[in-house]
Amino acid sequence: MRAAIILAAGRSQRFGAANKLLARYRGKPLLQWAIEHALRAPVGRALLVVGADHRRLTSIAAHFPAHRITTVVARTPNESRRKSLLYGLRALRRHERECFVFLGDLPDLPGGVATRLAVRARRGAAAVRARHRGTPGHPVLIGDTATTRKRLEAGDKPFEQDEMVSIECGRAIIADIDRPCDLRAVPVRA
Structure with a gap:
């Protein structure tokens, strides 16, 4: 079984005082x-x-079906992305052996990206990551959540470079919202 982890525990320092995930983008909160x-x-x-x-x-x-979404509260606010991921991995159920990792500030992901990563993962990669012209992006599909969790708990990197496969997925997978002016940018679809 596969789950998704959405990382939304960051500080949004470049955005200013407001929580960027609550900011509206094309009529909806980023989150x-x-x-x-x-x-x-x-x-x-x-x-x-x-x-x-x-x-x-x-x-x-709360606007989504309760059986489809679970909230995990990080004990210390404003955790690093690594620690936030670890909170998510620890909250997985035993049968959830694979998971996607999404960021809370990537609103224009193209449809089908996650499915493309899942198809590529069937070939045995420990992780499959979306990229654009060599720049790593999101989502990432973790193929072995237990091993990744153990590595993070030990303070190690979640993957070695040779364990990760990257797939070209277009510019939108790196077009995150960091500053208020990014909310006014023309949406990127390709």
């Missing part, structure tokens, strides 16, 4: 876009890892 992308992936459920502002972020998740 809503991330949840929709994760739930369209070939997964049973999504885990939303939140830190500071978890009550307001959780209220967005």
